[in-house]
Amino acid sequence: MRGPVTRGASALASALGALALLAPLPLVAEPLGVVLGGGVSAYADVDHRWGLVPELSVRVPLTPARGLALEPTVRLGYRGLSQPPQPQGLALRERDLVGTAELAVGWAGAVRPTLTVGAGVIARSLALDTSEMIDTSDARADRRELLPLLTAQVGLGLPARDGTLVVEPYARYGWSPDDDRLGLTWGLELRVALR
Numbered sequence: 001m002r003g004p005v006t007r008g009a010s011a012l013a014s015a016l017g018a019l020a021l022l023a024p025l026p027l028v029a030e031p032l033g034v035v036l037g038g039g040v041s042a043y044a045d046v047d048h049r050w051g052l053v054p055e056l057s058v059r060v061p062l063t064p065a066r067g068l069a070l071e072p073t074v075r076l077g078y079r080g081l082s083q084p085p086q087p088q089g090l091a092l093r094e095r096d097l098v099g100t101a102e103l104a105v106g107w108a109g110a111v112r113p114t115l116t117v118g119a120g121v122i123a124r125s126l127a128l129d130t131s132e133m134i135d136t137s138d139a140r141a142d143r144r145e146l147l148p149l150l151t152a153q154v155g156l157g158l159p160a161r162d163g164t165l166v167v168e169p170y171a172r173y174g175w176s177p178d179d180d181r182l183g184l185t186w187g188l189e190l191r192v193a194l195r
Contacts, residue, residue, distance in 0.1 A: 034194045035059040041077070041172065041187030053079045053098070057189065063108065071104040075118070097123040100151055112157030112166065122147040122176065147178045155189075166191045 037057035045051050055077040062070040080095030100120030106112050124145045155170030168189045174182040 033061060035061055035071070035166075035191050036194060037189050037191035039168075039187055039189030041170075041185040043183070043185040045181075051079065052081055053077045053185070053187075054081070055187070055189070057191070059104070059191065061193075067108055069104075069106045069108040069112070069114075071106070071114075073100075073102040073104055073116070073118070075100045075102060075120075093127045095125045095127075097125075098149065099123075100149060102151070102153075104153075104155075106155075106157065108163075110159070112159060112168075114153075114155045114157060114168070114170075116151070116153040116155065116170075116172075118149075118151040118153070120149045120151070122149050122179070145178075147176045149182075150175050157191075164193045166193075 035058070037055075037059065039055050039057075041053045041055060042050050043053065055075060057073055057075040059071045059073045062072070064070060075098075077098040078096070079098060080093070098120065100118040102116050102118030104114045104116040106114030124147060126144075127142050151172055151174045153170050153172040155168045157166045157168040159166045168191065170187050170189065172185050172187060174185065176182050
């Protein structure tokens with residue numbers, strides 16, 4: 001029977017052995033930079049109309065090994081520019097402010113394929129818009145809610161100007177337990193590296 005000290009030493013040796021496997025990877029020392037991005041994504045609504053979501057992102061690229069890129073990202077988007085067709089006298093307007101924290105893993109090269117996972121929150125605002133002839137004083141349709149969000153994204157970065165500009169088309173899947181209308185979105189992002 002092994003004691004706690006022996007088990008701890010064994011676990012430490014295993015961890016050091018795993019690190020030794022990574023030792024042949026040459027570490028790349030690059031100055032820490034910030035990458036600003038802006039773009040738009042498109043989604044098919046329940047009535048099969050396309051809606052657009054403008055987005056802003058901030059990335060901090062890290063290069064733990066030559067060719068490998070890790071990019072922690074914060075993304076902010078606004079959903080609600082287009083609304084489904086509704087009667088003019090009575091309409092329910094839904095607007096979302098979407099914030100996510102993401103981690104992109106990719107290959108830094110002439111073309112940059114990436115896989116990104118993220119988690120965040122949707123701040124949703126529902127408002128009942130009515131004409132003056134409809135009395136809504138007793139209605140409680142207006143409300144705000146917070147919804148959890150998980151995302152997974154694949155993209156293909158196309159760098160230009162020595163990598164300081166990147167255009168990336170992507171496909172993103174969003175999921176929330178509180179909104180089954182989320183799903184696949186297509187997008188295009190332009191990123192500029194600030195050094």
